[in-house]
Amino acid sequence: MQYLMLIYKDEAKLQAASAEERAAHGQGYGELNAVLGQEGGVGRGTATWPANITTVRLRDGKTETSDGPYVETGDRVGGFFLIEAEDLKAAVEIAERVPDAKYGGVEIRPIQQ
Template sequence: MKAYGDFTQKVRDEGKLVAGDALQGVETATTVSVRNGKTETIDGPFAETKEQLGGYYLLDCKDLDEAIEYAAMIPTADYGRIEVRPIVVWDN
């Protein structure tokens, strides 16, 4: 956890951190869908997979290369995988 704290402080200090939080385990998930106007809920995650999203960082990076540099600093990158995605910018 110290490594995550150190990374979080680094991106905060560098002005890159927009948001981020750890997520509770998949056993706490509720999946919601609407079918024929009726809201349905299912206890558990959307997909049954071995991999789990443990949290997220939303960083303000200038481009994909910079985002990859920061993603490589996240402690999980040493033994798992980090997914990098741009946010959608809606033009009004």
Template sequence: IRESGHYVGCNRLLPPNAALTVRMRNGKVLTTDGPFVETKEQLGGYFVIEAKDMNEAIQIAARIPGARYGCVEVRPIAEDEQTIRALGFEKVGSRKSEF
């Protein structure tokens, strides 16, 4: 992926017991130990890549070693509210959010 020029960055994540979930409610910062959703699957790390479209992103993701024994989720990055709305999603943090 690096040689092809698609690589932007990656990193490992600590296990879920090291996670905190952060919420803002009534002007106060609330934290909860652990991930937001209980699940059997864990997010172990992430890659940020550049791709011209979703098809190219899928082809790049298929070359990530984790795809051989697990799975790789491909998700576009929404960098601003205009993009989020254009994609048909609600603002992050709203009850109707699909993120």
């Protein structure tokens, strides 16, 4: 199944991170892009709205998921990935690898074919 992952970031939180954390953030995107690049192309579809949306955040090393497209104050859309995943659980596992899940959130929307 295909999922659109909208990446929300809070620049203030990222700027407050240590130099090592910011370097890990950039390296994390490089690693994620390499993994997703190996998956091959994806087709086209329409993202669902507002049903079936899950938002993933990493806080204090723990994954938080919530139903719905809820962003925190200061979060702005910073990018997106269109991914192929077996199911929502697999999509959440990919979203956990998005570095901005620590500084914002990743909204997962199933694509209707």
